[in-house]
Amino acid sequence: MSHWSEATQERAREIISRYPQKRSAVMPLLYLAMAEEGYLTNEGMEEVAAWVGITPAQVQAVASFYTMYKRRRTGQYLISCCTSISCMLLGGDDVLHAVEDESGVPHGETGADGLLSVEHVECIGACGGAPAVQVNYELIEGVTPDKARDLVRWLGSAQPEVVNTDEMQELFGGVRSFDWAIRDESGAVGPYPAFQPLGTVGSEGNA
Numbered sequence: 001m002s003h004w005s006e007a008t009q010e011r012a013r014e015i016i017s018r019y020p021q022k023r024s025a026v027m028p029l030l031y032l033a034m035a036e037e038g039y040l041t042n043e044g045m046e047e048v049a050a051w052v053g054i055t056p057a058q059v060q061a062v063a064s065f066y067t068m069y070k071r072r073r074t075g076q077y078l079i080s081c082c083t084s085i086s087c088m089l090l091g092g093d094d095v096l097h098a099v100e101d102e103s104g105v106p107h108g109e110t111g112a113d114g115l116l117s118v119e120h121v122e123c124i125g126a127c128g129g130a131p132a133v134q135v136n137y138e139l140i141e142g143v144t145p146d147k148a149r150d151l152v153r154w155l156g157s158a159q160p161e162v163v164n165t166d167e168m169q170e171l172f173g174g175v176r177s178f179d180w181a182i183r184d185e186s187g188a189v190g191p192y193p194a195f196q197p198l199g200t201v202g203s204e205g206n207a
């Protein structure tokens with residue numbers, strides 16, 4: 001019997017139905033498990049195992065490989081600063097330090113109020129728009145240390161329910177690698193990726 005909300009169970013069924021074999025749904029279901037409890041618990045992995053018909057050990061083998069599956073509670077907003085080579089050469093370390101200093105949250109930690117988590121990450125595939133930052137995996141390119149401080153203050157004061165890459169790019173970004181052409185209106189509502197085209201977790205009508 002599932003411990004998940006009815007909405008999350010519906011979402012799980014929808015995701016599983018998209019794959020010829022239900023075990024292929026293990027990764028998106030792990031994000032559902034995170035969304036249910038705020039981080040990935042042993043119980044969450046057991047639940048995923050039951051849904052997709054593999055063992056909890058097999059689920060854990062997948063979950064432990066990827067840094068985006070968080071085993072500790074993450075803040076409402078996860079700020080990920082890229083410090084790999086392209087971003088590092090264009091000031092990515094300074095951006096990270098500005099985020100840490102302005103938020104009072106060091107890399108790898110979550111603030112006591114649970115609002116912000118800060119991490120440095122390896123290349124997030126936006127090298128042409130370096131230095132790149134993500135908030136809840138929504139991308140901002142061409143970020144300066146001053147803009148990074150503005151971003152931290154904005155998250156603290158506005159506390160948007162949804163963070164959206166295009167909005168944050170306009171407010172806090174600089175040079176972009178290229179114009180993505182299609183505006184993304186969905187955004188993310190928590191420290192896990194929005195699953196398009198399935199919609200944003202937590203948005204109206206979803207988990």
Ligand code: FES
Pocket residue numbers: 082083084085086087088122123124125126127128130131132
């Ligand atoms: S090196 Fe930062 S996005 Fe690739």
